[in-house]
Amino acid sequence: MEFIDPALLIYCEDHSSKEDSLLRKITRETQAKVMMPRMLSGHLQGKLLELFTKMQNPKTILEIGTYTGYSGICMARGLGKGGKLITLDINDELETMVRGFFEESGLADKIDYRLGNAMEIIPTLPGPFDMVFIDADKINYSNYYELIIDKMNPGGIILADNVLWSGKILVDKNQAVDKNTQAILDFNTMIQNDPRVENALLPIRDGVMIARKI
Ligand code: SAH
Ligand code: CA
Numbered sequence: 001m002e003f004i005d006p007a008l009l010i011y012c013e014d015h016s017s018k019e020d021s022l023l024r025k026i027t028r029e030t031q032a033k034v035m036m037p038r039m040l041s042g043h044l045q046g047k048l049l050e051l052f053t054k055m056q057n058p059k060t061i062l063e064i065g066t067y068t069g070y071s072g073i074c075m076a077r078g079l080g081k082g083g084k085l086i087t088l089d090i091n092d093e094l095e096t097m098v099r100g101f102f103e104e105s106g107l108a109d110k111i112d113y114r115l116g117n118a119m120e121i122i123p124t125l126p127g128p129f130d131m132v133f134i135d136a137d138k139i140n141y142s143n144y145y146e147l148i149i150d151k152m153n154p155g156g157i158i159l160a161d162n163v164l165w166s167g168k169i170l171v172d173k174n175q176a177v178d179k180n181t182q183a184i185l186d187f188n189t190m191i192q193n194d195p196r197v198e199n200a201l202l203p204i205r206d207g208v209m210i211a212r213k214i
Pocket of ligand 2: 039040135161162
């Protein structure tokens with residue numbers, strides 16, 4: 001499902017700070033060599049992540065779902081002095097490529113890239129976090145949220161990607177839904193009902209939930 005007229009999207013991209021050569025290279029190589037290149041954040045969302053980071057000025061960001069490093073590099077670019085990004089992914093086949101991109105970004109010293117199952121790694125991270133980007137397996141979105149919420153500083157923001165799930169969240173109450181769609185529906189409902197956060201669901205790309213810990 002297209003959420004926005006393609007011509008409007010092009011206009012938006014034409015009026016957003018340009019992608020640099022490294023981000024264009026990551027996009028090119030992801031499309032050429034990696035499965036499911038649709039998962040890349042892309043120009044508009046990447047710039048938005050960078051700007052959010054600059055506005056938030058976090059000490060510590062946690063990213064769940066590195067993939068080929070696009071979104072991680074965008075957030076790392078927004079970090080101030082002393083800030084760091086911890087980014088997790090279960091797919092070790094991408095490691096060499098991703099470490100190469102992090103080196104090329106000149107920000108490798110700010111990026112702590114860990115391979116493994118995020119459900120197992122997060123409990124070992126002490127926090128606190130000022131910003132979290134949830135973008136891994138949809139089935140675990142609510143679990144990730146429960147693992148991080150008590151480790152968020154007050155005022156910390158949680159961003160969760162793909163919460164409109166290509167529009168599949170629009171289902172009738174008694175319609176059967178697949179597991180991933182149900183997980184996203186449950187996540188969105190949980191955030192909406194959680195008094196610990198204030199939130200807005202932004203209809204950007206595939207939907208980004210932004211929740212700020214009170
Ligand atoms: N944030 C990236 C895209 C992430 S795609 C960007 O915007 O460019 C989702 C990633 O989550 C994939 O690379 C996948 O390997 C990873 N993933 C899936 N399940 C995971 C798990 N249980 N733990 C850690 N990473 C996981
Ligand atoms: Ca995503």
